[in-house]
Amino acid sequence: MKKAMIGVVPLVDTEKESYWMVPGYMQGIQEAGGLPVMLPLTADRTDIRQIAETMDGFLFTGGHDVSPEVYGEKPLPQCGECCPERDAMEKELLLAALELDKPVLGICRGIQFINGVLGGTLYQDLPSQRPSDVEHHQTPPYDIPVHKVEILRGTPLWDLLQKNELSVNSYHHQAIKKLSPQLQVMAVSEDGLTEAVRMEEKNFVWAVQWHPEFSFLTDPDSRKIFQIFVEHADQK
Numbered sequence: 001m002k003k004a005m006i007g008v009v010p011l012v013d014t015e016k017e018s019y020w021m022v023p024g025y026m027q028g029i030q031e032a033g034g035l036p037v038m039l040p041l042t043a044d045r046t047d048i049r050q051i052a053e054t055m056d057g058f059l060f061t062g063g064h065d066v067s068p069e070v071y072g073e074k075p076l077p078q079c080g081e082c083c084p085e086r087d088a089m090e091k092e093l094l095l096a097a098l099e100l101d102k103p104v105l106g107i108c109r110g111i112q113f114i115n116g117v118l119g120g121t122l123y124q125d126l127p128s129q130r131p132s133d134v135e136h137h138q139t140p141p142y143d144i145p146v147h148k149v150e151i152l153r154g155t156p157l158w159d160l161l162q163k164n165e166l167s168v169n170s171y172h173h174q175a176i177k178k179l180s181p182q183l184q185v186m187a188v189s190e191d192g193l194t195e196a197v198r199m200e201e202k203n204f205v206w207a208v209q210w211h212p213e214f215s216f217l218t219d220p221d222s223r224k225i226f227q228i229f230v231e232h233a234d235q236k
């Protein structure tokens with residue numbers, strides 16, 4: 001039996017002129033029975049199309065801030081460093097994956113990017129645009145939960161985890177502002193931020209604002225998210 005091959009969007013360190021990877025993205029997929037492959041940083045439409053057709057699923061990783069141009073806004077001074085190469089690649093890849101109805105899991109930047117491309121908007125900087133007492137930008141270790149989310153009944157995330165409340169880690173200063181009309185909310189933080197979504201009309205397009213790649217070793221619920229993703233990729 002061949003394992004489901006998951007294309008993982010590379011992380012980019014502009015200072016070091018390097019591509020890199022948080023081990024947990026790869027290990028979370030491996031632990032769930034999938035075979036992760038770090039993708040090249042390219043927005044070439046033909047290459048992306050081949051990648052989209054070849055791989056069984058795609059992980060949209062964390063990293064740079066999503067460029068506000070992706071959702072039609074001007075950057076505020078508080079917006080962090082962006083990566084136009086990732087924005088360009090991920091837009092091509094997401095649209096190709098959706099067209100082919102391949103499974104997609106978005107994490108952190110992933111949920112933000114998917115929402116932005118599908119017609120939603122983002123808070124460019126939570127502390128200045130939406131101050132809150134809830135900690136969304138924790139310090140290490142990153143596998144420690146710092147806030148709760150309510151999981152909405154009737155969503156497949158609730159069906160998976162069978163609980164109304166989940167404690168999650170949190171390391172983001174951007175978040176969904178206006179929700180894409182193509183996305184359904186699956187979890188909301190205690191201060192009202194959208195922390196998990198899915199596309200209802202697709203086989204499997206899920207995204208979370210927290211970081212299962214940092215907590216899958218210690219948290220069974222984080223493992224379940226990788227598992228359901230890899231299971232869907234396995235069925236093609």
Ligand code: MN
Pocket residue numbers: 135136147169170171172189195209210
């Ligand atoms: Mn959070």
